[in-house]
Each structure stands twice: as C-alpha cells, then as structure tokens.
Amino acid sequence: MVGLARKAGLGPPYETGETMKLEPKVPGGPLAEKWTRYKQDQRLINPANKARFTVAVVGTGLAGGSAAATLAELGYRVLCFCFQDSPRRAHSIAAQGGINAAKNYRNDGDSVHRLYYDTVKGGDFRSREANVHRLAEVSVDIIDQCVAQGVPFAREYGGLLDTRSFGGAQLQRTFYCRGQTGQQLLLGAYQALARQIGYGAVKMYPRCEMLDLVTVDGRARGIVTRHLETGKVESFAADAVVLATGGYANAFYLSTNANGCNVTAAYRAHKRGAAFANPCFTQIHPTCIPVSGDHQAKLTLMSESLRNDGRVWVPKSQGDVGKHPTSIPDAGRDYFLERKYPSYGNLAPRDISSRSAKEVCDEGRGVGPSGRGVYLDFADAIRRQGENRIREKYGNLFEMYERITAEDAYRQPMRIYPALHYTMGGLWVDYELQSTVPGLFVIGEANFSDHGANRLGASALMQGLADGYFVLPYTLTNWLAGQRPGLTPTDHPEFKRTEAEAADRLKKLLAVKGKKTPVEFHRQLGQVLWDHVGMARNRQSLETALQKIRAIREEFWGNVSVPGNDLDLNSALERANRVSDFMEFGELLTRDALAREESCGAHFRTEYQQTGDDGNPNGECERDDDHYQHVAAWEYAGPDRDPVRHAEPLAFEVAKPTRRSYK
Numbered sequence: 001m002v003g004l005a006r007k008a009g010l011g012p013p014y015e016t017g018e019t020m021k022l023e024p025k026v027p028g029g030p031l032a033e034k035w036t037r038y039k040q041d042q043r044l045i046n047p048a049n050k051a052r053f054t055v056a057v058v059g060t061g062l063a064g065g066s067a068a069a070t071l072a073e074l075g076y077r078v079l080c081f082c083f084q085d086s087p088r089r090a091h092s093i094a095a096q097g098g099i100n101a102a103k104n105y106r107n108d109g110d111s112v113h114r115l116y117y118d119t120v121k122g123g124d125f126r127s128r129e130a131n132v133h134r135l136a137e138v139s140v141d142i143i144d145q146c147v148a149q150g151v152p153f154a155r156e157y158g159g160l161l162d163t164r165s166f167g168g169a170q171l172q173r174t175f176y177c178r179g180q181t182g183q184q185l186l187l188g189a190y191q192a193l194a195r196q197i198g199y200g201a202v203k204m205y206p207r208c209e210m211l212d213l214v215t216v217d218g219r220a221r222g223i224v225t226r227h228l229e230t231g232k233v234e235s236f237a238a239d240a241v242v243l244a245t246g247g248y249a250n251a252f253y254l255s256t257n258a259n260g261c262n263v264t265a266a267y268r269a270h271k272r273g274a275a276f277a278n279p280c281f282t283q284i285h286p287t288c289i290p291v292s293g294d295h296q297a298k299l300t301l302m303s304e305s306l307r308n309d310g311r312v313w314v315p316k317s318q319g320d321v322g323k324h325p326t327s328i329p330d331a332g333r334d335y336f337l338e339r340k341y342p343s344y345g346n347l348a349p350r351d352i353s354s355r356s357a358k359e360v361c362d363e364g365r366g367v368g369p370s371g372r373g374v375y376l377d378f379a380d381a382i383r384r385q386g387e388n389r390i391r392e393k394y395g396n397l398f399e400m401y402e403r404i405t406a407e408d409a410y411r412q413p414m415r416i417y418p419a420l421h422y423t424m425g426g427l428w429v430d431y432e433l434q435s436t437v438p439g440l441f442v443i444g445e446a447n448f449s450d451h452g453a454n455r456l457g458a459s460a461l462m463q464g465l466a467d468g469y470f471v472l473p474y475t476l477t478n479w480l481a482g483q484r485p486g487l488t489p490t491d492h493p494e495f496k497r498t499e500a501e502a503a504d505r506l507k508k509l510l511a512v513k514g515k516k517t518p519v520e521f522h523r524q525l526g527q528v529l530w531d532h533v534g535m536a537r538n539r540q541s542l543e544t545a546l547q548k549i550r551a552i553r554e555e556f557w558g559n560v561s562v563p564g565n566d567l568d569l570n571s572a573l574e575r576a577n578r579v580s581d582f583m584e585f586g587e588l589l590t591r592d593a594l595a596r597e598e599s600c601g602a603h604f605r606t607e608y609q610q611t612g613d614d615g616n617p618n619g620e621c622e623r624d625d626d627h628y629q630h631v632a633a634w635e636y637a638g639p640d641r642d643p644v645r646h647a648e649p650l651a652f653e654v655a656k657p658t659r660r661s662y663k
Helices: 031-041 062-074 112-122 129-148 181-199 264-271 304-308 336-340 350-365 379-385 387-405 460-480 493-511 518-533 539-559 571-595
Strands: 054-058 077-081 202-205 208-216 219-227 233-237 240-243 282-288 311-315 374-377 414-423 440-442 609-611 617-621 630-635 644-649
Touching: 031 129, 054 062, 054 219, 062 077, 062 181, 062 202, 062 460, 077 208, 112 129, 129 460, 181 202, 181 460, 208 233, 208 264, 208 493, 219 240, 219 493, 233 493, 240 264, 240 460, 264 440, 264 571, 282 304, 282 350, 304 387, 311 336, 311 350, 336 350, 350 374, 350 414, 350 617, 379 387, 440 460, 493 571, 518 539, 518 571, 539 571, 571 630
Parallel strands: 054 077, 054 240, 077 202, 240 440
Antiparallel strands: 208 219, 219 233, 282 414, 311 374, 374 414, 609 617, 630 644
C-alpha cells in the first residue's frame, strides 16, 4: 500500500510516491476469529532450533519483563537491558488502580465484546480494531496467569477476586491490589524473569541505556548501549530486537512519570527507519496532586480508582473559592462531572474529565493556592461505607496524599488537577507488533496500536502484559520462522558506524561548555509544550510552539552545560542526551497535532468543537472521519528536513464510528 503523506497543516492528505509502506497484516475473516486464525496458521520453530535465535529485549517493565521471561521459557536466547539497577525499578511499579479483564465475575454483563467496544469508543475510534479485539480476548488469560504467579489481587467476602469500576465503563471489570496493582504485577513478571535469569536463558544487563538501533540491509540486527556506571559504549547483536521502553510524557517535563522515563530508544529507532505514529495523542490524567511550585521535578498521580467513591466538585460561586471546603454546603457545590455526564458521572473518561476540570478553573472556580485544582471528596462514601472500608480500599493512596500535602483526606477533600500521564502514540507496528524496520518489534506503551486517541483507565497494565505474555511470543515466532538464525558480528561496519555516531553525540554534548543545565532546558521545553500543546490546542498555539521549540533547540546546542566526562558515571550527560531527543521529538509531536485538523479524544483542537443547543461550542470533540479516520505515521527524512506524514486508513467492521458521548 502506498502511504498517504502531507506537510503539516496543508489540508487533507494527498498521494505521494514515498517508499515507506504501512502494511498492517491484519488477518482475514470475522473480527472475533482473527486472532484464533492467526495462531492456527502461524509458522512454528522446532524447540531445539529456538536456542539458535537471540532476541534483545530493551526495557523490563510489565511488557518487557513478561516478554523476556516468556521468550526464554519458549527456548530463545534472550538479552535483556534496563537502565535501572534492577528490573523491579521499572516505572510499571508506579501504576496504582488496577488492570482490566473481561472475566464478568460480577455477572454485570461484561464480555470480550463489551471490553473491546468500550476500548474502541474510549479511543474515539482512532485505534486499529483488530488489535483492540485481540487485547480484549487475551485479557481473560492475564488474570489467570497473574493469580498463578501469586499476585495478591483483592478478594471479596466469598473469596472470589474483587473488581471495581474505572472511567469509560458502566460495569466493574478492573482487578486490583489496593493502590499497588502495578507493583504486584511487576513483581509477578520479575519472578518469572528471575527464574529464567537463574537458568541462564536470560542474560541481564542492568544500568545499560540503549543509545541507538543497528540496522544492516534495512533489518534490525542489534543495539548500541552505554553502561551508566562505567560510560562504556558497546554493541550487542541479535536476530530480533524488542523495544518495551514506555512512553514519552516526560517531554512535557512535569508528568506523573519517573524522571528517568524518556523517548530516546524509540526516537533513535525512528531515525533509523521506524515510523512514529500519532505522537500528538498524549493523555492528561485528571486525578493528580496539583503543582505546588517551580521546585518540582515530577507530579504525583492519585489513582483513577479513587473516583469510584470520591465525588469531584468546585464551588458554584467564585465567592466561595477561598472558604474551607467543609464549610460549603451541598447546595453551594457544583458536582460538574455528575452534572455534565449523568450516565458516567465521576467515572467519565480521562480526557473528558480533564478538560472539564480545566474549564471550571478557567472560570475562576478552581481551588487551592494556584486556583488550579478541584476537590475529590470522600465524605459521602465514608458516611455510607464507613472509614474502615475506605481505608481498606485506598489506605495507601490516602497516606501518600497526606505525606505530600500534609492534609488528611479522610477529614477534608483531596485537591486534584490534570497532569501529563500516558502517551497513546508510539512507534507504528503491524498486527504482529513489528515496526516498519523488519526485525524490530515494539510492545506496551512504546507502540501506538491499542488505545487510539485516549486510553481508558486500567488498560495500560492490560496491554503491557497482553503483549509480553500472550501476543509477542506467537508473532515473533512466526516472523523468526522465516529467518535464518545467525548474528551479525559486532565488528561489522554498520555496528562500528552506529556505535561511533552514538559516542560522537555524547562527546558533542560535553564539548558545548555552556551555562544552562539540561534540566533548565528541559523545564523550558516542557513549559512550551504544556502551554501550547497541552489540554487545548489550536493552529496559532501550535505554530507558536514550533517556533519556540526550534529556538530552544538551537540555544541548547550552543549553551548547554554538561560537566564531567563520558568515561564514568555522569547523570548530567544522561539527562542531556535524553533532553536532546525530547527537543527533536517535541517538534514532531507538535507537527502531528498541527496536521490533525480535528478534535478526537485527548487531542482537542479548539477550532473543532461540537455545537451545543445554544449554538455555541460546548467543549466536546468534533471528529472529521472523512479526512482523519486513519493512523498518522511519520517517516524521518533526515536532519533539518521536514518529516513525511503517511496514513494507515482505519476500517471498522463491528464498532461503527458514532459521535462519542458519555452523557
């Protein structure tokens, strides 16, 4: 299929003769049978021959850890890399609320079809339907796998696994471990990985950061890394490379992600030929502790699960904004999510809830020192269920909130405000999770495939484990079955060239000898992205952002200060290297937002809103399915050249696109 391409902001896509081809490789047949048919038809590898193949897995979160463990269990030789000192420190550990699965333990009408449909609708019909249905299918196996590993899911009185609700669903399908679900699931994956490390099937490389992808004749043949303690730049060869390196929300500087989370591995792969899909689809989480000052390096998430029992409100009158919340009577409170979205109320999806919070704060009714906050109130739930029950469900979250804010949420409402959290965009992959670079597979948050323009809560953990445990082992085997095993020697010219380029970039950073730290530049970039490419965007703000990002990038390469050297532990060099990629990637993200002239999910262009009964824009997204019902996949065209925009059309067999409404 010839790609569709266009320059950012020049109207509908036009045909181009570019060479990149987007071939989704979706199997034929009815939607509900595609994955079953794929597995029935896949090529196999003799168990004894699997040991002849080497797979490099980059990242050890839920996606990477589960993939490395499963591939090793199948018999492949696995090289596994993470920049933390232990796989247990992957950012997956920070996930709080839960993991979705269509088990229907509540007998409330759930099914694979309902989970699939909620996910497609939640993503505003901008995800690939076949991938989403597969995700819903394998979700039921994930819970059984994790229970077998000893993950301590919450249980109800009768001993069955308990579930709760999350945004975008009208039933309870989210399995959880209090507010520590990510931690417990990661420990389950880690013990499976540690078992294979003990057997010698996985060779673990901690404190190693991927700097580049090595391609030979257009195919991924290995990676270049830097050991963060010794500074050694080194190459590793593999028959296939799997990226499980997470998302890019830290481009905005302040996000709920750990400081180490970055875009380097994915973006360097993009520069080696992997298309980057939908980078403008960035999720703002509505339930975070508000910013308290310029000293902050990250923000803290309060789990969406809290919205099961907490009610979101602000004062109806600006005159009540400065009053203590418990002194404002119920009649003086605006429960704005319940008012605007009565069917879903406080569990409206994240994108909608975030914009609604911003709207009431823009009206001057926001609470807290900055006026950028809304209340999340548990008084009704405590009266109804008792404080002990609320402690049982959310106790660690309330404790975390009190440690940060010095406020007791059992006695007064929490204050929350939206913040960058998750990224739905990522490297483009086909149905087999393979990128446009043969041999490069991308899983978890690092790919684009399952969430469209907005991710529903509790679906990130589901996708990570689905890809690692139940999808990649089949699709990677199918691809390797058509390949001849055998590593390209690391003294091959392409390895040497790529390694030299990575080392030269580090030396270039050290040679600038400027006066501003990488953190200062990162904060400056993040402020531009938040102000102009945040919850609300328009043509003028996006064009302004492009100009400012280019100016910041130009100053960065002339004025960044990176002390020390590249032959030792150097956290400033690590940060500068990652920030340099955020600079380039921030421009790509902005271009993508400018090119998508519609509003959908978390991508809200103020020019494209639905019209209310009064004839005025009402803050709801107005999609343009005629021109933008596709995945935008960007091809790197070279330094200082405009990237090329390709498109993969999206077709829906079952979930016919309709106006997305949660009212």
